[in-house]
Amino acid sequence: MSKVAAVDVPERYSHECRVASVRFLNRGTFQVELESSTGAALRYTAGHYLQLNITIDGQAHSLSYSVANRPDSKQPHRLQLFIQNGSLFTEKLLRRLVQLCGRQEHLTVILPMGRAFLQSDLRQPHLLVAAGSGISKIKCLAEEIVARDPSTDVRVYWSNKDIDDFYLLEEFREWETLGENLSFTPILEAEHPDWNGRTGFIFEVIQQDLCISDNTVAYLCGSPRMVYGTIDQLTPYRLHEANCYSDVFEYAPREHKTNVAV
The missing domain is CATH 2.40.30.10 (Translation factors)
Incomplete structure (x- = not known):
């Protein structure tokens, strides 16, 4: 829990x-x-x-x-x-x-x-995960973390179905220059001839980056399917649900852990 x-x-x-x-x-x-x-x-x-x-x-x-x-x-x-x-x-x-x-x-x-506000120790690595419009909360968190402690290890992943939905690319690129250890990865769900960035399921890209440690703190914003599915897929990679924060835990709690495809 x-x-x-x-x-x-x-x-x-x-x-x-x-x-x-x-x-x-x-x-x-x-x-x-x-x-x-x-x-x-x-x-x-x-x-x-x-x-x-x-x-x-x-x-x-x-x-x-x-x-x-x-x-x-x-x-x-x-x-x-x-x-x-x-x-x-x-x-x-x-x-x-x-x-x-x-x-x-x-x-x-x-x-x-909501209970999933910024409350974690910024000395720990942070994983910020957003699907679609969930980026509004993740943007807010990223801004605050960089302002409080630019040395915090922060990895932001944002997944969208369409290229045009990445309306904050310039802002995040700018924050990468302000945060000493901030990285931003936009992910398009399927390959497109006009897209030269990462593609696939958001959990697959995170798995490929091998960026999770036992004390990684994660904030996730998206549908219950996306949030629980991402946590389940990253658990073998050392992400602990006890270190995760999401509004989903309040409005769509689960009593037992089950594998959810995303």
Whole structure:
């Protein structure tokens, strides 16, 4: 069992926020910046997520999103979300957020949420694994680790189905120059003539790199199938589930360890 289950849930706060900006990142992903309407600090730790309460077409919705940026002491009243437009509902959500952008209308945010926030010893090697939109949480963690201790051994792996979905390549390449021991590996699930990087299942690439030791700490962000499957496939390579952190452990726990194909 992961240590996450034993971590206390921090006190949560409700904030009235404005939509400060909505920015296009790629064909289906948008960066949404929220700011506290009162100027109050939005308190959270890297790796937390929030609950966004918003009314769309007269119906109230509560939605969960990982915070995509590390806490900023210069702008503690602001934070970023990455939202993928992959359904009719998210299209309506983004349209509503654009309507609210720059207005004095408010929406409610509750945070911090989740137990899989950054809480590990940065003297240990860190493995950060993301599939698709899970990169928002991993980006936040990577930013915070590099800011706290640039000497930390950090390996970031990000898997996507399409080349166009790697909308943070330049940012991660820049962080590689800031972190003394940070490496970033984007992985395309299948070979493509326009892609000269790594391909395959994310666990296969990690296995090939032989980068795991007995004290490696892992943060994983993706579907339950991806998270549990990756842990199971890397267990023979010395990754211990007790050293793993993921929001999946809270909303989709498993009682018994079973092999899951990914």
